[in-house]
Amino acid sequence: MSQPAKHFYEFGPFRLAPAERLLLRQGQAVPLTPKSFDLLVVLVEHQGHMLSKEALMQTVWPESYVEEGNLTRNVSTLRRALGDGEGEQRYIETVPRHGYRFAAEVKESWDEEAELAVQERISARVMIEEEEGGSTPDQAKAGIAAPQTDRITRLSWQMVTAGVVLVGLIVGVAYWWKVSRAQPAELQAAVRSLAVLPFKPLNPNDGDEYLGLGMADTLITRLSSLRPLVVRPTSAVLKYSGPTQDPLAAGREQRVDAVLDASLQRDGEHVRVTVRLLSVRDGAALWAYQCEEVQCNSLFAMQDVISERIAAALMPRLTGEERRRLRKHDTENKEAQLAYATGIFFWNKRTREGMKKGVEYFEQAIAKDPNYAMAYVGLADSYSLLANYQQCPSMECYPKAKVAVLRALEIDDELAQAHASLAQILHRYEWKWEEAEKEFKRATGLNPGYEYAHQWYGVYLCSLGRFEEAEAELRQALDLNPVSLGSNLAYSAPFFLSRNYDQAIAIYRKTQELDPNWYLVHEYLGSAYEIKGMYDQAIDEYLAAQTLSGTSPEVIAELKNAYAVSGIKGYWQKMSPLPKGKVPRERYHYAAAACYARFGWKEEAFYALEQAIKYRDDALVNLKVDPLFDGLRSDPRFAELLRRVGLAP
Numbered sequence: 001m002s003q004p005a006k007h008f009y010e011f012g013p014f015r016l017a018p019a020e021r022l023l024l025r026q027g028q029a030v031p032l033t034p035k036s037f038d039l040l041v042v043l044v045e046h047q048g049h050m051l052s053k054e055a056l057m058q059t060v061w062p063e064s065y066v067e068e069g070n071l072t073r074n075v076s077t078l079r080r081a082l083g084d085g086e087g088e089q090r091y092i093e094t095v096p097r098h099g100y101r102f103a104a105e106v107k108e109s110w111d112e113e114a115e116l117a118v119q120e121r122i123s124a125r126v127m128i129e130e131e132e133g134g135s136t137p138d139q140a141k142a143g144i145a146a147p148q149t150d151r152i153t154r155l156s157w158q159m160v161t162a163g164v165v166l167v168g169l170i171v172g173v174a175y176w177w178k179v180s181r182a183q184p185a186e187l188q189a190a191v192r193s194l195a196v197l198p199f200k201p202l203n204p205n206d207g208d209e210y211l212g213l214g215m216a217d218t219l220i221t222r223l224s225s226l227r228p229l230v231v232r233p234t235s236a237v238l239k240y241s242g243p244t245q246d247p248l249a250a251g252r253e254q255r256v257d258a259v260l261d262a263s264l265q266r267d268g269e270h271v272r273v274t275v276r277l278l279s280v281r282d283g284a285a286l287w288a289y290q291c292e293e294v295q296c297n298s299l300f301a302m303q304d305v306i307s308e309r310i311a312a313a314l315m316p317r318l319t320g321e322e323r324r325r326l327r328k329h330d331t332e333n334k335e336a337q338l339a340y341a342t343g344i345f346f347w348n349k350r351t352r353e354g355m356k357k358g359v360e361y362f363e364q365a366i367a368k369d370p371n372y373a374m375a376y377v378g379l380a381d382s383y384s385l386l387a388n389y390q391q392c393p394s395m396e397c398y399p400k401a402k403v404a405v406l407r408a409l410e411i412d413d414e415l416a417q418a419h420a421s422l423a424q425i426l427h428r429y430e431w432k433w434e435e436a437e438k439e440f441k442r443a444t445g446l447n448p449g450y451e452y453a454h455q456w457y458g459v460y461l462c463s464l465g466r467f468e469e470a471e472a473e474l475r476q477a478l479d480l481n482p483v484s485l486g487s488n489l490a491y492s493a494p495f496f497l498s499r500n501y502d503q504a505i506a507i508y509r510k511t512q513e514l515d516p517n518w519y520l521v522h523e524y525l526g527s528a529y530e531i532k533g534m535y536d537q538a539i540d541e542y543l544a545a546q547t548l549s550g551t552s553p554e555v556i557a558e559l560k561n562a563y564a565v566s567g568i569k570g571y572w573q574k575m576s577p578l579p580k581g582k583v584p585r586e587r588y589h590y591a592a593a594a595c596y597a598r599f600g601w602k603e604e605a606f607y608a609l610e611q612a613i614k615y616r617d618d619a620l621v622n623l624k625v626d627p628l629f630d631g632l633r634s635d636p637r638f639a640e641l642l643r644r645v646g647l648a649p
């Protein structure tokens with residue numbers, strides 16, 4: 001079995017192994033006091049950046065009050081150990097009256113073959129913190145020694161203490177060696193599913209809600225690439241943006257093992273983030289971390305640090321590719337990221353106004369950073385959804401979506417979201433079935449945790465009548481987001497379209513439990529009841545859908561009366577007043593053809609389908625399997641229509 005790669009920092013002749021608590025100089029262990037070692041790690045991790053004295057003291061002595069002299073003494077210890085001042089090489093620079101900076105070039109690496117001798121670990125750790133009464137670094141430099149008697153007494157005690165510490169460290173090394181491997185494994189076993197909640201602003205002001213959402217979205221994107229961890233998608237956690245949201249209640253609702261709960265405090269350009277990983281089962285804090293922008297260098301460095309540390313806590317082993325993805329930056333522009341997060345917020349509302357606002361904010365993000373691939377994906381998905389919801393002609397919106405998504409892929413060809421979005425366009429608009437499937441598979445391969453890739457691929461498979469495969473893909477989408485209305489509704493498709501109406505009805509009812517006020521699930525349930533001949537139940541659902549979508553009480557009463565007088569056909573004739581013999585120009589689309597098919601008006605139905613093909617109505621992808629057209633399938637013209645859509649047998 002392969003061993004996890006050892007993590008190192010290399011500078012000059014030195015190699016620093018933080019997990020091993022070991023500093024080597026040309027292969028030889030360099031002894032350091034524990035706090036000096038901790039200080040070195042912090043400085044090296046932030047190479048090239050000034051760290052304030054306050055930040056260093058809070059990081060190295062997080063639970064203790066220490067004076068600045070402790071920091072000064074440990075910096076002096078480090079400088080002696082590193083040989084600062086020898087020749088021209090300087091490692092630790094002092095920024096007068098402010099703090100310190102690690103100035104040497106640092107190379108970060110992972111070495112799967114590295115093996116460090118236990119003796120080296122022990123020799124590097126057997127150090128005793130200097131007594132406060134001993135010679136200070138300044139005294140030693142000036143040649144002022146402590147009294148001889150005190151030195152002899154202290155030396156004797158140090159020898160005795162060193163012996164005790166040596167024995168203790170031999171035991172401690174073995175214990176640490178075990179714990180350092182057991183803890184991530186135990187956490188991984190306890191946390192198999194995770195919800196990253198939007199970061200809560202402690203001092204709410206305009207924009208912080210979206211900044212907190214942007215931080216969460218970045219972590220979700222990065223962590224969802226780690227297998228086998230299941231991370232709820234951004235769309236699932238949007239509703240927890242409020243500052244008073246109970247994280248454990250959110251975790252229970254999301255049906256996850258743990259939640260990542262974070263607070264965000266901003267003072268001008270300075271940002272502080274506190275993150276907690278909470279067990280949903282008992283509320284226990286499994287892991288915690290605080291990161292300030294002054295420590296993490298920038299908002300994006302902060303995202304790097306948090307994602308890497310939570311990944312290290314949850315995953316005992318990470319591949320080089322997983323580490324690369326954890327540090328991947330979609331943009332380096334704060335304003336662009338904020339605009340993108342705002343666009344995601346509105347796009348997920350799934351309303352006409354929300355999608356249009358999504359277009360507006362994604363375009364703002366692109367204007368701030370023309371190389372922001374995810375912003376192009378958001379723009380493409382907004383245009384596709386506008387067409388899918390019949391809020392924009394397919395021939396107008398889908399070409400715009402394709403231009404945007406091709407630009408995203410030009411920037412980053414490994415972006416799963418972009419491949420899934422391109423697959424949607426190839427499927428629903430261009431009817432290039434083989435190319436679409438190739439893109440869907442590329443998307444799910446690049447990011448198995450991307451819910452929409454599985455959902456859209458499942459719908460694609462339904463269009464072709466591959467219902468068992470479709471069910472498997474849609475189940476994966478549902479496993480990733482069990483409380484998603486879209487994924488729950490989509491999961492009904494392989495059952496409804498394969499004529500298993502009872503199972504479809506059961507799924508619709510379960511979806512209604514998640515949100516009884518979602519009009520679309522009432523429409524779908526009404527269709528299933530209608531096809532089964534359960535017309536009273538169908539009308540109840542259809543009228544509920546009309547009420548929830550804002551239809552006036554007067555129109556509802558007219559529809560109800562039409563059903564009472566003329567049955568289900570009377571309802572549809574009142575709902576869609578389509579005259580026999582002449583199809584009005586504004587009704588040339590798939591939905592009109594479905595109404596004509598209900599009435600048994602075959603010629604009008606075929607004419608409407610011809611017009612739907614002419615204007616590339618994206619609902620035509622269901623023509624092969626839609627039960628509403630079963631009455632037309634024996635006509636040779638229907639086979640020709642299927643051929644033109646690319647669905648010929």
